[in-house]
Amino acid sequence: MRLLSIIAAHDGGEACVCDFTEPVELSQPTVSHHLKVLTEAAFVAREKRGVWAYYTLVPQAVGELGAHLALHLDGAR
DSSP, X not given: OHHHHHHHHSGGGEEEGGGTHHHHTOXXXXXXXXXXXXXXXXXXXXXXXXXXXXXXXXXXXXXXXXXXXXXXXXXXX
């Protein structure tokens, strides 16, 4: 969720893998692994530019996730 939030808050709605390591205090390989999982799950899209990869949210997938979480939150009240 933190990685998705960083992408959403980043200028232009996209972030380079190098933009994640400091905020989440994890190494670049660890962040890359988690971004790969999010890409495979279709929550983010990846675009390679030179040596860096840039990530953007897939709005429909993130919206569906939010709706699903909201259902569970409403049921817990």
